Amino acid sequence: DIQMTQSPSTLAASVGDRVAITCRTSQIINKWLAWYQQKPGKAPKLLIYEASTLESGVPSRFSGSGSGTGFTLTITSLQPDDFATYFCQQYTTYPYTFGQGTKLAIK
Amino acid sequence: EVHLVESGGAVVQPGGSLRLSCSASGFTFDDFTMHWVRQSPGKGLEWVSFILRDGKSKSVDYADSVKGRFTISRDNSKNSLYLEMNNLRADDTAFYYCAREMESAAVFDYWGRGTLVTVSS
Numbered sequence: 001d002i003q004m005t006q007s008p009s010t011l012a013a014s015v016g017d018r019v020a021i022t023c024r025t026s027q028i029i030n031k032w033l034a035w036y037q038q039k040p041g042k043a044p045k046l047l048i049y050e051a052s053t054l055e056s057g058v059p060s061r062f063s064g065s066g067s068g069t070g071f072t073l074t075i076t077s078l079q080p081d082d083f084a085t086y087f088c089q090q091y092t093t094y095p096y097t098f099g100q101g102t103k104l105a106i107k
Numbered sequence: 108e109v110h111l112v113e114s115g116g117a118v119v120q121p122g123g124s125l126r127l128s129c130s131a132s133g134f135t136f137d138d139f140t141m142h143w144v145r146q147s148p149g150k151g152l153e154w155v156s157f158i159l160r161d162g163k164s165k166s167v168d169y170a171d172s173v174k175g176r177f178t179i180s181r182d183n184s185k186n187s188l189y190l191e192m193n194n195l196r197a198d199d200t201a202f203y204y205c206a207r208e209m210e211s212a213a214v215f216d217y218w219g220r221g222t223l224v225t226v227s228s
Contacts, residue, residue, distance in 0.1 A: 032213075034212075034214040034215075036215075042220070043204055043218035043219060043220055043221060044152065044204075044215070044218055045218075046209075046214055046215060046216050049209070049212045049214040050212060053212075055216065087151070087152055089152070089214070089215075091212070091213040091214055094154075094157075094168055095154050095170045095171070096154040096213075097154065098151055098152040098153070098154070099151070100151045101151055101152075
């Protein structure tokens with residue numbers, strides 16, 4: 001199975017900050033990586049797929065980059081609604097696997 | 108508007124069985140591959156199983172952790188997805204989400220709100 005390593009596990013930031021979350025994979029997955037946002041008690045929400053393609057309706061302050069084994073989710077100008085947990089997911093091969101999550105908290 | 112609604116979660120004893128259902132609406136159900144994904148309380152996400160559009164026996168797959176114990180199926184005439192779970196273990200305790208696979212990429216573009224399965228004596 002492809003192992004996913006996200007960092008940091010927790011991140012404290014303020015409204016207006018720019019933050020970056022990284023995801024590393026144990027095997028090359030080209031661009032087949034997605035990012036999801038999850039709020040307490042809710043299902044995950046797709047933000048980005050193919051490493052950098054923004055899902056329809058997702059604000060442009062979210063962006064994704066990377067390929068191969070290293071990926072980054074960047075959020076510019078944090079908004080109050082962005083404080084949540086973020087997961088990466090590879091979909092190059094089954095079993096699809098997820099990162100352990102990064103909790104973005106208000107500083 | 109796309110809606111996925113899971114049901115069937117319950118408290119069950121180790122070794123027991125349960126059947127989860129997912130009712131879909133707002134899209135042409137038999138055009139999409141469907142998945143089950145689970146999340147243990149306070150923990151990460153784990154992909155469980157998928158089933159292709161036609162739902163035939165060779166168009167499914169499972170995580171190793173559930174292979175041989177769980178069976179995914181669908182009834183396209185009822186716009187419904189199912190997960191039959193047998194020989195349940197404590198580590199199967201989780202929220203179970205059904206999720207739709209996007210047409211243009213093998214990612215999950217819509218999720219239900221989940222149903223909680225608790226395996227405990």
